[in-house]
Amino acid sequence: MKIGIVTDSTCDIPAHLVEQHGLEVIPSILVLEDREYIDGRNITRDEFYKRLPALRTPPTTAAPALGEYSSRYESLLSQGCEHVLSIHAAGKLTSIIQTAYLAARDFPGKVTCIDSGSLSLGLGFQVLAAAEAAELGLQAALAAIESTRKRLTVNAALDTMEYLRRSGRVPGAVAALGGLLSIKPLVDLTDGVVKAIAAARTTHQANERMLNFLLDLGPLERLAIMHSGLESRAREFLTVLMQKASQSVPRDILLVNVTTVIGTHVGPHGLGFAAVKAGAV
Numbered sequence: 302m303k304i305g306i307v308t309d310s311t312c313d314i315p316a317h318l319v320e321q322h323g324l325e326v327i328p329s330i331l332v333l334e335d336r337e338y339i340d341g342r343n344i345t346r347d348e349f350y351k352r353l354p355a356l357r358t359p360p361t362t363a364a365p366a367l368g369e370y371s372s373r374y375e376s377l378l379s380q381g382c383e384h385v386l387s388i389h390a391a392g393k394l395t396s397i398i399q400t401a402y403l404a405a406r407d408f409p410g411k412v413t414c415i416d417s418g419s420l421s422l423g424l425g426f427q428v429l430a431a432a433e434a435a436e437l438g439l440q441a442a443l444a445a446i447e448s449t450r451k452r453l454t455v456n457a458a459l460d461t462m463e464y465l466r467r468s469g470r471v472p473g474a475v476a477a478l479g480g481l482l483s484i485k486p487l488v489d490l491t492d493g494v495v496k497a498i499a500a501a502r503t504t505h506q507a508n509e510r511m512l513n514f515l516l517d518l519g520p521l522e523r524l525a526i527m528h529s530g531l532e533s534r535a536r537e538f539l540t541v542l543m544q545k546a547s548q549s550v551p552r553d554i555l556l557v558n559v560t561t562v563i564g565t566h567v568g569p570h571g572l573g574f575a576a577v578k579a580g581a582v
Contacts, residue, residue: 302384303383304385304438304442305325305377305378305380305382305384306322306324306385306387306388306431307377307385307386308325308387308388308424309365310340310341311397311563312390312422313422313424314326314422314428324432325376327369327373328341328365329362329364330362331561332362333360334358340561346558346560349564350564350569359565362566365400367404370387374387374412385412385413386439386443386446387401387405387412387415388431388446389401389415389416390424391417391419391420391492393493394495401414413439413443419453419455420455421455421560421575422527422575425525426523429523430445430446449523454491454574454575455574456490456514456515456574457487457574458508458572459486459487459488459567460485463568464568483502485507486499504534508537508541511572512542515576516546519549519578520549520579520580521549521577522577522579523577525555525575526538526557526572527558528556528557528558528573529559529563530558530569531571531572535572536556559571559573
């Protein structure tokens with residue numbers, strides 16, 4: 302069975318892997334100072350993060366149009382795919398998956414939509430797992446997604462909670478944590494829910510806490526180190542990680558500057574990781 306795979310640009314999957322697996326990635330929309338940008342096309346991530354702190358009007362985001370999904374589904378099916386898996390960002394945080402469901406109605410029995418419950422490589426690793434298992438059939442791809450999701454941890458250390466608070470995507474009690482004495486909040490994303498897991502007073506302390514969380518997971522099958530416009534922080538974190546746990550991490554660690562539509566809500570200078578523990582579930 303030939304299976305087509307569709308996702309959205311919040312997956313943060315590097316371009317070479319998108320090409321390698323023949324993935325269809327639908328770009329989300331960024332609204333910046335009354336101008337619409339297509340995520341990943343007409344504004345670079347570096348440019349966005351340089352501009353973000355000085356913006357007078359907070360940027361906003363929007364889900365792709367219904368037709369974007371329909372055209373991708375139709376194209377894949379016309380190319381000989383017997384089924385399409387459409388795997389997207391957490392439905393509790395964005396309307397992207399809802400639009401996918403609506404588009405799928407026009408292709409009964411041919412499109413299965415999956416709410417990843419995650420963002421960035423938390424979503425991306427589920428997509429890659431599905432792509433790697435797809436040649437074994439639909440059920441194998443679905444099982445790979447479920448197994449990856451059960452072993453997945455997505456944590457982040459934000460420079461400020463201000464951007465999440467503006468977005469309204471976290472409970473008020475969590476957002477308030479970031480306003481206490483310039484505390485650096487550490488958060489976890491599981492099943493579409495953002496919750497505070499720790500706090501630090503300095504970036505260095507936040508990095509140490511993040512490292513400990515990661516080391517506590519044990520051997521890893523997949524790992525991505527993410528940052529929002531501050532690659533030096535991510536590379537420093539990765540260097541320390543390799544010094545302490547080179548035998549427990551995969552060789553092909555991804556280093557990713559998260560996409561603009563995620564950065565809008567988490568703010569600049571953050572650090573995060575998406576990790577999938579080794580071993581099948």
